[in-house]
Amino acid sequence: MKLNELLAQEKMTLSFEVFPPKTDTAFASVRSATEAIAELRPAFMSVTYGAGGGTSQYTLEIAKNIKARYGVPTLAHLTCVSSTRDTVREKIAQMREAGIENVMALRGDLTSELAASDRSQWPYRHAVDLIREIVESGADFCIGGACYPEIHPESANQKEDIRYLREKVDAGCSFLTTQMFFDNNLLYNFLYKIREAGITVPVIPGVMPITNAKQVERAIALSGSFMPQRFKALVDKFGTSPAAMKQAGIAYATDQIIDLYANGITNVHVYSMNKPDVAMAIQRNLSDILG
Ligand code: FAD
Numbered sequence: 454m455k456l457n458e459l460l461a462q463e464k465m466t467l468s469f470e471v472f473p474p475k476t477d478t479a480f481a482s483v484r485s486a487t488e489a490i491a492e493l494r495p496a497f498m499s500v501t502y503g504a505g506g507g508t509s510q511y512t513l514e515i516a517k518n519i520k521a522r523y524g525v526p527t528l529a530h531l532t533c534v535s536s537t538r539d540t541v542r543e544k545i546a547q548m549r550e551a552g553i554e555n556v557m558a559l560r561g562d563l564t565s566e567l568a569a570s571d572r573s574q575w576p577y578r579h580a581v582d583l584i585r586e587i588v589e590s591g592a593d594f595c596i597g598g599a600c601y602p603e604i605h606p607e608s609a610n611q612k613e614d615i616r617y618l619r620e621k622v623d624a625g626c627s628f629l630t631t632q633m634f635f636d637n638n639l640l641y642n643f644l645y646k647i648r649e650a651g652i653t654v655p656v657i658p659g660v661m662p663i664t665n666a667k668q669v670e671r672a673i674a675l676s677g678s679f680m681p682q683r684f685k686a687l688v689d690k691f692g693t694s695p696a697a698m699k700q701a702g703i704a705y706a707t708d709q710i711i712d713l714y715a716n717g718i719t720n721v722h723v724y725s726m727n728k729p730d731v732a733m734a735i736q737r738n739l740s741d742i743l744g
Contacts, residue, residue: 454526455595456555457627460655465714466496469725469732473511487515489729491523493736502530517551529553532561533577545590557597558583581621588625598626602634602643606677615650628654630722633661636681637712658713661724662706662731664699666692707738
């Protein structure tokens with residue numbers, strides 16, 4: 454199923470993100486974690502892509518498996534940073550062959566080495582270049598792109614970030630998924646601004662349940678997200694007790710999701726980090742809401 458069809462429905466839904474293994478030996482355990490999440494029958498599952506190759510072949514393998522065995526629609530991520538045209542074209546052909554219907558087109562993060570290199574000759578300098586390549590390939594994918602309620606860390610300001618976001622949508626993105634955020638007001642404000650800028654495609658908020666104190670530092674370093682005082686207090690109080698922190702983190706994410714639904718959002722994407730127990734707990738907390 455194409456995600457633009459799913460997102461056109463008014464029903465409230467939940468979807469989950471999983472990531473492929475970083476090593477070949479971890480494949481079996483990652484696959485079983487993704488299958489346990491698929492058994493929850495979410496609206497769809499996204500499978501991230503390891504920028505720079507490595508174990509990137511597993512993205513397709515996991516996405517194919519989830520779709521074939523559980524009938525769960527999948528969204529396969531693809532990055533283009535420092536890739537050659539041949540590599541990207543080959544990846545697009547493989548996705549087509551695998552029967553993938555939805556692709557998340559991303560640039561990928563720049564390592565400090567890549568950031569310092571001469572990027573003028575790269576065939577894909579931004580996600581928009583990948584989106585154009587996918588559209589030109591003639592493949593009938595539903596294409597998604599990333600967006601940043603708290604602006605992308607490399608952007609000079611939000612106006613510029615939104616201008617480039619509009620370019621991605623105009624190039625062929627049918628929906629956008631957000632970076633994680635911990636204060637819903639930041640999302641509502643962002644939605645207002647992008648709608649004003651003429652971006653009308655569905656926006657899927659991405660919610661990250663923080664279930665251990667270490668994850669907090671990683672999440673902030675990765676996303677630069679603002680931590681509201683309410684969230685900091687929770688980490689201060691429960692951070693040293695793994696079970697209590699997990700319960701509090703799941704409750705915080707659930708609360709965020711309920712507020713999003715209450716304010717008219719229909720699909721929420723949960724960064725479930727290959728943790729079936731966390732995905733299951735959130736889904737259970739929302740069982741009567743999701744119906
Ligand atoms: P872009 O849209 O290219 O934006 C990057 C920066 O360039 C922004 O500052 C933007 O304003 C600017 N920009 C955009 N277009 C132009 C232009 N034409 N001219 C000048 N400046 C421009 N990473 C992975 O490696 N694998 C994944 O699977 C993955 N999944 C993700 C899923 C989501 C929902 C999100 C939010 C992020 C994900 N990432 C993933 C991380 C992502 O690769 C990084 O955030 C990366 O730094 C930016 O990717 P992008 O596609 O948003 O880039």
